Amino acid sequence: MRARHASPLRRRLAVAGVLGLGLSTTLAACGSSDDDAGADGGSLRVTTLGLCNEVVYWAQEKGLFADHGVDVELVKSTGGAAALTALQSGDIDLAFANPFSTMIAIDQGLDLKWIATAYETTSVEADAANAMVVAKDAGITGAADLNGKTIGVNEVGGINQIASSQWMKLEGGDPSTVKFVALPFNELASAVASGKVAAAQVPAQNVDPELGLVSLGDPYVVAGEGSNLVFAGYVATGKEAKEREKDLKAFQDALIETNEAFNDPANDDERFKLASAQCKQDAAVLKTLPENIYEARVDTGALERMGEILVGQDRLDDPPSPEDFVPSYVTTK
Amino acid sequence: MNVVVDRVSKSYGRGAEAREVLTETSLTVRSQEFVSIVGPSGCGKSTLLMMMAGLLRPTSGEIRLGDEPVTGPPAGLSVVFQDYSRSLFPWMSVRRNLTTALTASRLGKEEQRSRVEHALESVGLAGKGEMYPWQMSGGMQQRVAIARALVTEPTVMLMDEPFAAVDAQTRADLEDLVLRVRHEYDVTVAFVTHDIDESVYMADRIVVLAANPGRIAADLTVDLPRPRDQVETKLDARFAKLRSEVFRLVMRPDTPATT
Amino acid sequence: MTSRTTSRITGATMRPNRAAIALRRTASGVGNLWLLALVLVLWEIYGRVSGSLFVPPISRILQNFGDVWLGGPASHLFLSDLFWSEVTTSLSRFARGWGLAVVVGIGCGVVLGRSRVIAQMYGPVVRFFAAIPNTVLLPIAVQIFGVASNMNVFLIFLGSVWVVMINTADGVAGVDPMWLRSARSLRVPRWVLYLRVIVPAAAPQILAGLRVSLGIGLILMVISELYATTEGLGFQIVVAQSSFRYLDMWSAFVLIGLIGIVLNLAFGRIETRLLRWQRRSGLDAL
Numbered sequence: 001m002r003a004r005h006a007s008p009l010r011r012r013l014a015v016a017g018v019l020g021l022g023l024s025t026t027l028a029a030c031g032s033s034d035d036d037a038g039a040d041g042g043s044l045r046v047t048t049l050g051l052c053n054e055v056v057y058w059a060q061e062k063g064l065f066a067d068h069g070v071d072v073e074l075v076k077s078t079g080g081a082a083a084l085t086a087l088q089s090g091d092i093d094l095a096f097a098n099p100f101s102t103m104i105a106i107d108q109g110l111d112l113k114w115i116a117t118a119y120e121t122t123s124v125e126a127d128a129a130n131a132m133v134v135a136k137d138a139g140i141t142g143a144a145d146l147n148g149k150t151i152g153v154n155e156v157g158g159i160n161q162i163a164s165s166q167w168m169k170l171e172g173g174d175p176s177t178v179k180f181v182a183l184p185f186n187e188l189a190s191a192v193a194s195g196k197v198a199a200a201q202v203p204a205q206n207v208d209p210e211l212g213l214v215s216l217g218d219p220y221v222v223a224g225e226g227s228n229l230v231f232a233g234y235v236a237t238g239k240e241a242k243e244r245e246k247d248l249k250a251f252q253d254a255l256i257e258t259n260e261a262f263n264d265p266a267n268d269d270e271r272f273k274l275a276s277a278q279c280k281q282d283a284a285v286l287k288t289l290p291e292n293i294y295e296a297r298v299d300t301g302a303l304e305r306m307g308e309i310l311v312g313q314d315r316l317d318d319p320p321s322p323e324d325f326v327p328s329y330v331t332t333k
Numbered sequence: 334m335n336v337v338v339d340r341v342s343k344s345y346g347r348g349a350e351a352r353e354v355l356t357e358t359s360l361t362v363r364s365q366e367f368v369s370i371v372g373p374s375g376c377g378k379s380t381l382l383m384m385m386a387g388l389l390r391p392t393s394g395e396i397r398l399g400d401e402p403v404t405g406p407p408a409g410l411s412v413v414f415q416d417y418s419r420s421l422f423p424w425m426s427v428r429r430n431l432t433t434a435l436t437a438s439r440l441g442k443e444e445q446r447s448r449v450e451h452a453l454e455s456v457g458l459a460g461k462g463e464m465y466p467w468q469m470s471g472g473m474q475q476r477v478a479i480a481r482a483l484v485t486e487p488t489v490m491l492m493d494e495p496f497a498a499v500d501a502q503t504r505a506d507l508e509d510l511v512l513r514v515r516h517e518y519d520v521t522v523a524f525v526t527h528d529i530d531e532s533v534y535m536a537d538r539i540v541v542l543a544a545n546p547g548r549i550a551a552d553l554t555v556d557l558p559r560p561r562d563q564v565e566t567k568l569d570a571r572f573a574k575l576r577s578e579v580f581r582l583v584m585r586p587d588t589p590a591t592t
Numbered sequence: 593m594t595s596r597t598t599s600r601i602t603g604a605t606m607r608p609n610r611a612a613i614a615l616r617r618t619a620s621g622v623g624n625l626w627l628l629a630l631v632l633v634l635w636e637i638y639g640r641v642s643g644s645l646f647v648p649p650i651s652r653i654l655q656n657f658g659d660v661w662l663g664g665p666a667s668h669l670f671l672s673d674l675f676w677s678e679v680t681t682s683l684s685r686f687a688r689g690w691g692l693a694v695v696v697g698i699g700c701g702v703v704l705g706r707s708r709v710i711a712q713m714y715g716p717v718v719r720f721f722a723a724i725p726n727t728v729l730l731p732i733a734v735q736i737f738g739v740a741s742n743m744n745v746f747l748i749f750l751g752s753v754w755v756v757m758i759n760t761a762d763g764v765a766g767v768d769p770m771w772l773r774s775a776r777s778l779r780v781p782r783w784v785l786y787l788r789v790i791v792p793a794a795a796p797q798i799l800a801g802l803r804v805s806l807g808i809g810l811i812l813m814v815i816s817e818l819y820a821t822t823e824g825l826g827f828q829i830v831v832a833q834s835s836f837r838y839l840d841m842w843s844a845f846v847l848i849g850l851i852g853i854v855l856n857l858a859f860g861r862i863e864t865r866l867l868r869w870q871r872r873s874g875l876d877a878l
Contacts, residue, residue, distance in 0.1 A: 081834050088646060101834070108836040109645050150739060150822065157834035179822040181739045182830065187731065196738035315835070386777055405776075412777045419770035423869035424792040433788060437779040467869050481778075 044070055044247050046094040046234065047077035047086065052279040052286055054096075055118060055294060059258040061274055068250035068257075079155060080232075084110070087237055093244070094234045094251065098159040099306050100315075102235050106325055107316040111238035114326045116252035119292035120228040120299065121220035128218030129290040130160075132167060133192055134199045136212045143173030143216070152191050152200035156182045159231070160201045160219075166309050167219035175313075189213060204290045223309065230302045231292050241327050249329050255296035256331065262294045297333040298326050334399040334409070334488045334521065336362040336385055341394030343380050354380050355547040357394065360540060362489075367515060367522045369536035371529060373583055377547025378525045379493055385523060386412045386491050398489065408437070411482035415494040417474040421466045427453070427477050428462035431484045438485060452484040455514050472503035476510065483514060489521045497527070505563050508535060512561060529583060533575045534561055541582045551582050646838050657843035674828075679851070682813055682824040685741050689748025690809040697753045697805070698798060701760025702786065705794070711761065718761075722754035726812055734820045744816040744824070751812040752805035759801025763794030796870055799863045806859055810852050 044065075048054050056074060059065050065072040075092055077083040083095035084105050094115060106112050122128065132151075134140040140149075146168065153160040165175035183191055188200040193211040207215045220229055236248060261267050268287065276283035300322035307319025326332065338360040344353045355377035362368045370378045383389040385396055387406040396403040398410060406412075411434075414420040421430055431449045440448070453459050456476040466474050475495060482490050492511070496504045508531060515522055526532050532539050536555050543550035555575060557566055566572055632650050639649030648656075661675045668676060704711045704718070726747060733750075737743035767790055775789045791798070817826025825844055832840035 081836070084836070085646060088644070101836075105836040108838075110836060152739075155834060156827070156830050181822050182819050183734065183739075184731070187734065191734075191738070194738070196734075388773055388777055406779050408779065414770070414774065416770060419768055420774040422771065422774075422789060422792070424795070424866075425788070433780060433784060434778045436781055436784045465869060 042071070043073045044094060044244070044251060045073045045075050045092040046251075047075050047083040047092055047096045049079070049096060050076055050279060052275040052281060053291060054278075055255055055258045055262060055296075057278050058262065058271060058274060059254050062258070062261070064254040064257055065251065068254040070247045070250040070254065072251065072254075080158070081155075084112070084235065087112075087235065093240055094236055094248075096232060097235045098232050099230045099303055100159045100162045100310060102325075103303075103307055103310060103320050104315060106320040107318070112235050112325060113238055113241035114298060114303070114322070115234045115236050115241065115248045115330060116255050116296045117230050117233040117298050118255070118294075118296070119231040119233075120295045120302070121224060121231045122218075122293055123221055123224045123226055123228050125218060125221050127290065128215075128221055129204050129292045130163075130218045130220055131202055131204045131207045131215035132164060132199055132217060132219050133189060133202050133207050133213045133215050135192055135195065136209075136214045138195075138198065140198060140216070143168040143171035145173075146199055147174050147177045149198035150179045150181055152183045152188045152197040153180050154182065154185050154188070154201075156180055162309065162313065162315070163219040163223050163229075164201045165313055166223035167217070169312070170222050170225070171217075205288075224302075224305075227305065228293060228295075228299065228302055229306060230299055233298070245327070245329055248327075252296055252331060259294040259296050295333075297331045298322075300326055300332050334364050335397075336489055336521065336523065337397040338381070338385065339395045339397065341381075341384060341391040341396060343377065343384065343389070344392045353546040358547070358549055359394075360549065360552075362521060362523050364488075364521055365519065367512075367524065367535060367537045369532035369539045370523060370525045370542065371527065371532040371539060371579060371583055372542030372547070372550070373544045373586075374527065375547075376542035376544040378542050380547070381542075382412075382491050382493050382523060382525045386410065388412070409485075409487050410489045410491065411485055411487040413475075413478050413482045413490065413492040413495045415497050417471065417478045417498070418466070421474060421478055421481070423466045425465075426462065427458065427464050427466065427469075427480075430466070430477060431462075431481050434481045434484050448484050448486070452480040455483060455517055456480045456510060470503075472499050472507060475499060475507060479507075479511065479514065483518050483520070486518060487520060489523070490515075490518075492522065492524045494525055494527060496531070504531075509561075509563065511535070512559075529576060529579045530567070533557075533572060533579060534563075534566060539575070539579060541579060543582075543586050550586060551578075553578065645836070648839055648842065653839060653842040653846060656839040657846050660840060660843050661847055675847075678823060678825050678828055679847070681741075682817065682826070683851070685744040685816075685824065686748055686809055686813040688741075689745040689813070690752050690805065692745070693749045693751075693753035693756055693805060693809065694802060696749075697756025697801070698760050698791070701757040701798070701801075702764050702790065702794075704757065704761035705764025706790070711765070718754060718757060721750075722758060726751040727815060730816065730819060733816075739820050739822070743820060744813065747816040748809045748812045752809040755805045755808065756798070756801045759804075760794065760798045763797030763801075764790055766797070767793040796867055799866065803856070803859055803863065806855060807852070810848070810855065814848055 046056060048056060056072070060072060060074060077086060077092075077096065080095070080097035080101045083092065083097050084101065086092045087095040088110065096118065099114070102112055102114065121130070134146075140146060151164060153164060155161070161180045164180070165178075168175040168178065181197060183197070183200070185203070185206075188197075188202045189206040189208060189211060191197045192200045192213060193208075199216070201219055204215070204218070207213050220231070223229060234251070236244070241248060262271060272283040272286045275281075275286050303322040303326070304319075307316075307321075310316050311319055338358060340357050340359050341355065342353065342357045343355040344351045346352055354375075358381065360381075370381065372378045380389060384391050385403070387396075387403045387410070390404075398407050401407065422433065425433065428449055431452060432445055435445050435448065449462065450459070453462055456479050458473065458476055458480060461469075461473075466477060469477070475498075478495070495511075496507050499507065511522070511524075512535065514520075524532075524535055526535075533555060539551075539553045539555060540549060541551040541553065542548065553575065557569060557571055557575075635647070635650045638644075639647050639652070661672055662670055664671045664673065664675070671679075704714060729747060729750060733743045733746050737746055771789060771793050775785050780789070813824075814826040814829070817824040818830050821827050825848055829841055829844045832838070832844060
């Protein structure tokens with residue numbers, strides 16, 4: 001009798017569980033949509049991923065945002081796509097995201113504007129900050145050897161998968177035969193070493209010869225075809241971009257100033273100390289790691305080329321033009 | 334086969350808290366005999382039966398089936414419990430309930446089938462094998478329980494207040510049914526009941542127990558003619574006499590016999 | 593309308609029981625559905641008014657559902673190729689993981705329920721594992737099984753096995769001793785005692801555990817596919833999400849919800865059938 005009576009409830013719970021799963025992934029979107037998107041003056045809520053080298057920490061620490069007259073509040077987010085979702089619900093004002101995801105989102109109908117760049121990728125292999133890594137003894141020497149194999153990336157459909165696909169295509173492989181699988185950054189290298197995946201795109205410092213790993217090259221260097229690409233930056237909704245022009249401009253100016261400090265070797269000790277406190281890693285180790293290029297000014301040419309990459313991969317038909325999604329007050333280069 | 338209860342006692346608990354429900358009791362149920370066991374509540378009559386069934390261990394003394402000491406449920410002995418709804422397996426069909434009783438005896442398929450059919454027929458449930466206990470009335474369920482006890486073709490059948498939960502009309506039917514199958518299966522029966530009429534009507538011999546602690550108060554022979562009849566037998570003067578005798582022993586154990 | 597009502601009433605007087613039962617069933621069905629209907633209507637209104645891309649109106653989700661998951665030829669039961677490739681992948685993982693959980697859970701549960709000593713020794717271990725959120729085990733599962741279906745199977749198994757085990761153990765420990773006594777007096781062999789008496793007697797609670805585990809297993813099927821996999825329903829959700837195709841994401845959720853409902857209905861049918869004896873004797877006892 002007991003089980004009988006309980007069962008309809010359980011059935012409902014099971015269904016509710018599945019629906020809840022759906023709701024939770026878009027929970028942010030269900031919140032208020034625009035009541036927080038005030039005009040200039042309030043604090044600017046900016047997402048971070050908690051990476052060691054995010055320039056916003058320095059700017060915040062040194063009071064550079066305040067100097068430029070903008071009050072910044074840093075908010076942790078789990079990834080670019082999640083940040084873009086939170087942006088839409090008005091929970092945050094600036095999303096730390098990558099240009100590929102941003103352009104795909106714009107293509108899907110989201111109204112997004114690129115306010116400032118955070119990093120660019122290098123076009124020089126010697127400075128590579130990323131690597132397509134394989135096991136040394138796996139007999140894989142080039143992109144073509146990865147056809148039909150599984151490649152690990154940190155996020156399915158994310159910037160690294162797109163860069164990897166582009167690298168394969170340009171290096172004579174066929175990315176359509178490849179299966180991409182999502183694994184956390186810190187497990188990618190060991191997954192390659194243990195043979196669970198044939199290759200993975202990892203930060204360059206993860207190419208650990210002791211694990212028997214070798215790099216086939218930096219996909220971004222190849223995908224850039226001689227130029228830098230935009231790796232990450234800050235994105236606002238079209239509405240905010242219009243209403244909070246002063247704050248957003250000040251935010252970018254503060255970042256430009258921060259990058260000047262960052263690129264001055266005289267500040268290295270201090271900035272690695274700060275990074276070390278930020279992400280709980282040894283400053284001496286951090287100092288040895290390859291870094292992306294710190295650049296807050298927006299390279300519209302690079303954005304345009306990246307749009308073409310997406311078209312070439314059939315991820316969208318008509319890429320958004322930088323003229324449209326980079327506001328005119330943003331400093332470009 | 335005789336069932337011998339040899340100086341058996343039973344206590345629950347240990348030490349100072351031990352409570353003796355049956356004090357040194359001896360009793361023999363002879364082969365083919367029908368013995369009723371009656372007594373006031375708390376006299377240990379069900380305890381005695383469960384020990385005979387090998388489902389309870391005596392604290393001291395021994396129970397034997399033939400010459401074999403009973404240490405667990407013995408082969409050739411079946412039990413019909415009072416609460417049919419908790420002794421039949423309601424998730425099994427009637428037939429399955431009966432074949433389950435046969436799993437211990439390793440019979441061939443054909444032999445099993447014919448035994449089941451025969452047992453069902455004997456209790457008046459021919460053709461009801463595919464029904465489930467929950468589809469049946471209480472009386473029918475107790476018939477299934479009796480069929481399940483008989484299907485193993487036991488030499489001894491122990492019945493523990495089997496008709497306590499059915500109405501009077503059904504009870505009379507079931508009483509006559511048991512008297513009939515007893516001969517058909519040539520089975521020795523020990524029959525615990527709290528119904529004094531029933532104890533007299535059914536038995537060749539009545540063992541009356543007294544309570545606190547349980548012990549044998551009297552052992553009476555029933556000299557009523559067989560076959561018994563619900564009307565004729567109960568009109569018999571000897572029935573009335575035995576009935577009041579047992580009644581006095583059970584209900585007013587301190588009054589001396591008047592005869 | 594009127595004549596129909598009248599004839600219904602006549603029917604009701606002729607066969608009061610059946611009509612009453614049918615009426616009650618319809619009423620409770622309506623009672624169950626009105627809340628869902630209300631939620632869907634509010635959803636539709638919100639989706640239309642807000643114009644949000646993240647919460648599209650339910651009508652557009654359903655239209656998208658038809659485009660993505662249906663539209664196959666009759667020989668494919670009108671289901672799309674994507675349905676057949678992804679749903680069969682996911683459900684086969686679910687079937688293996690949950691099936692294993694059922695076998696292991698009932699097996700170990702019976703042992704735990706029968707032996708007080710073993711229950712005391714391993715009870716805390718079981719409850720410890722049961723309390724671990726399964727998503728925590730995801731990285732470990734990937735370490736052990738790599739990028740393979742076995743990883744998903746393992747997670748589904750591990751997520752559902754404990755509730756089956758605990759319910760089985762409780763059910764077995766609570767089997768009416770009269771049935772056990774009855775079985776003992778019939779001198780049934782050990783396997784008959786376990787398979788035909790103890791497990792069926794504990795079935796109401798075992799099945800209650802199975803029903804809960806069914807929901808857990810289904811959710812874990814999806815969660816385990818959000819990561820370290822290259823196919824399946826969960827994977828489709830991730831891909832849709834990372835490319836901001838929210839309609840696709842929602843229709844995948846609708847599909848998962850429907851699968852959940854179908855599995856639950858099927859389970860309910862089986863449960864009702866297996867527990868007929870319990871229901872009837874329960875009514876009889878009233």
